[in-house]
Amino acid sequence: MKYHPALCCCLLAFSMLAARDSSGQTPTMGRQIDAVFGKYISSGTPGCVVSVVQNGSVLYARAYGLANLEWALPNTLDTVFDIGSVSKQFTAFAILLLAQDGRISLDDDIRKYLPEIPNYGKVIRIHHLLNHTSGLRNYTDLFDLAGIPEIDLTTDQDALNLVARQKKLNFAPGEEFLYSDTNFFLLSLIVERVTGKSLRQFAGERIFDPLDMTSTHFHNDTTMVVNHRATGYKPLGHGGFAIDMSNFEELGDGSVMTTVEDLKKWDENFYTGRVGGMNLIRQMQEGGRLNNGAVNLYAKGLVVDQYRGLRRVQHAGEWVGYRAGLTRYPDQRTSFITLCNTIGDVFPTNLNQALADIVLQDAFRSSVVAAHSVSDSTESSNKPANDQASEFQGVYWDSLHGYFRHFVAGHGRLYREDQGDLFALETEGPGKFRDVESGTRFEFGIGNGVSNVQERQEEGEHLTLIKVPGPTAGQDLSAFAGSYVSDELNVTWTLIVRDGRLVRTQYLYPDQALRPAFEDAFSGDLSEDTYLLHFQRDSTGHVTGFAVSTDMIRPTLTFTRVQGR
Numbered sequence: 001m002k003y004h005p006a007l008c009c010c011l012l013a014f015s016m017l018a019a020r021d022s023s024g025q026t027p028t029m030g031r032q033i034d035a036v037f038g039k040y041i042s043s044g045t046p047g048c049v050v051s052v053v054q055n056g057s058v059l060y061a062r063a064y065g066l067a068n069l070e071w072a073l074p075n076t077l078d079t080v081f082d083i084g085s086v087s088k089q090f091t092a093f094a095i096l097l098l099a100q101d102g103r104i105s106l107d108d109d110i111r112k113y114l115p116e117i118p119n120y121g122k123v124i125r126i127h128h129l130l131n132h133t134s135g136l137r138n139y140t141d142l143f144d145l146a147g148i149p150e151i152d153l154t155t156d157q158d159a160l161n162l163v164a165r166q167k168k169l170n171f172a173p174g175e176e177f178l179y180s181d182t183n184f185f186l187l188s189l190i191v192e193r194v195t196g197k198s199l200r201q202f203a204g205e206r207i208f209d210p211l212d213m214t215s216t217h218f219h220n221d222t223t224m225v226v227n228h229r230a231t232g233y234k235p236l237g238h239g240g241f242a243i244d245m246s247n248f249e250e251l252g253d254g255s256v257m258t259t260v261e262d263l264k265k266w267d268e269n270f271y272t273g274r275v276g277g278m279n280l281i282r283q284m285q286e287g288g289r290l291n292n293g294a295v296n297l298y299a300k301g302l303v304v305d306q307y308r309g310l311r312r313v314q315h316a317g318e319w320v321g322y323r324a325g326l327t328r329y330p331d332q333r334t335s336f337i338t339l340c341n342t343i344g345d346v347f348p349t350n351l352n353q354a355l356a357d358i359v360l361q362d363a364f365r366s367s368v369v370a371a372h373s374v375s376d377s378t379e380s381s382n383k384p385a386n387d388q389a390s391e392f393q394g395v396y397w398d399s400l401h402g403y404f405r406h407f408v409a410g411h412g413r414l415y416r417e418d419q420g421d422l423f424a425l426e427t428e429g430p431g432k433f434r435d436v437e438s439g440t441r442f443e444f445g446i447g448n449g450v451s452n453v454q455e456r457q458e459e460g461e462h463l464t465l466i467k468v469p470g471p472t473a474g475q476d477l478s479a480f481a482g483s484y485v486s487d488e489l490n491v492t493w494t495l496i497v498r499d500g501r502l503v504r505t506q507y508l509y510p511d512q513a514l515r516p517a518f519e520d521a522f523s524g525d526l527s528e529d530t531y532l533l534h535f536q537r538d539s540t541g542h543v544t545g546f547a548v549s550t551d552m553i554r555p556t557l558t559f560t561r562v563q564g565r
Helices: 026-038 084-100 126-130 139-145 156-164 181-195 199-208 260-272 278-284 348-359 361-366 368-381
Strands: 011-017 048-054 057-064 066-068 233-235 241-243 256-258 303-307 310-319 322-329 334-340 394-398 403-410 413-418 421-429 432-435 441-447 450-456 462-468 482-486 491-498 501-506 509-513 515-518 521-525 530-537 543-550 553-564
Touching: 026 048, 026 057, 026 348, 048 260, 048 348, 084 126, 084 181, 084 199, 084 256, 084 278, 084 310, 084 322, 126 181, 139 156, 139 181, 139 530, 139 543, 139 553, 156 181, 181 199, 260 278, 260 322, 260 334, 310 348, 322 348, 334 348, 348 361, 394 450, 394 515, 403 421, 403 450, 403 462, 403 515, 482 543, 491 553, 530 553
Parallel strands: none
Antiparallel strands: 011 057, 048 057, 048 334, 233 241, 303 310, 310 322, 322 334, 394 403, 394 462, 403 413, 413 421, 421 432, 432 441, 441 450, 450 462, 482 491, 482 553, 491 501, 501 509, 515 521, 521 530, 530 543, 543 553
């Protein structure tokens, strides 16, 4: 994603202001909220719709920017957005309704309903899917690696066939937490096979209709006309925007289209239990338990954690040109809904945190834990540039998980490099940094004489990456040229050398130049992330294939060389 310069705010729809509330004077609050969105939205650009809900009423709501650039149509509070992974909570709710009906058990083997999934020697249960502890590889990354980007038309059967071809798991079920869209896609198929209805039909009848969410549906037909839908966009490096939409028709992991007003009705159900009941609501918020007894922050389609000492229930969504976030502070009965139709430097979790800082400032002050958090945050933001940043730059790799991170120092600060873009890291102490975009924390140090970085992700995953030498200048790229096949993806990649770069070529897929990462390793771009190729050699030094990995696919996915030197 390209960085988009800070933009001024322009109101292109209407605003709705509530009366005075215990959080403060609404007009003042409104100006503060406008300031948050001012750096993203300007006249003639796509934008966001925001709603702050407190005690069952809309405290503040406003629409910014354009829903459609071609017709200069403004976003409004009725604009429909694709909310990406925020959709997962609706899928989880549907599964829990079926369990409550006695039609399934969360302990059921998923092969009871999905016999196409291979027998990996360990039982994958429905609760493993709900909690992202199944070990299944992420199907959207698999599509990318197979040469099928998000703009291509894919169906449930296409995705199921691809998942069923996988010969290995990332890990044994229940051993770890690893976010994977495959989990919730398969849950949608379980709903269909148990009920005889698509998730779209079932959710409509059991969730959306009873809650009067009249502008909400699971979108499983790319030809369907959706009234008031915003177009998704991505900023171009030279200015302007390009349409950024998907033709994937899979459900469960995403694909809910909705409005801020409908999400308010959904949010209120977490307090009333009018649909599903309060016992189901409690189940939704129970963290996943690993085989060793540890409990994750990720519950069932929701992340249950804390922010500045206050309990928080939230999930963000990122899909093609859309960004979305729904964050609830249940003890303050206050929620923040942000729906956007542009990407770039739009991070829903951070936006909703900024809104909470404005609306819940009194609640944060009254929290003893938050008092320390505020102090730390203020101290961090006022710290001078970290004069150690240059010591930490370089490439770090976790060979077991296949993760690699590239850090770059400049002007006394440290940045995370991703797809050629630099993302600033906030200093939190000596050798300690926080990624502003993802919330991930990095702590650099020395272990067993080796430089490393401890990475702690917001959902609780903890990794150790070792510093490795960067790529060797002038290496012989011809050693890697040739054709490589993957039975699991049913695809062949041909790697060629062109203009001093190693290039991935593939039938009906644009040529893609690979970037040197470290010795015998190169990185390439997925639709919204990156992948790593780590080449394998035999005892004579001959390249025999490579392992490919992403943040949601471990390097057990391999390609075998079939042609070349």
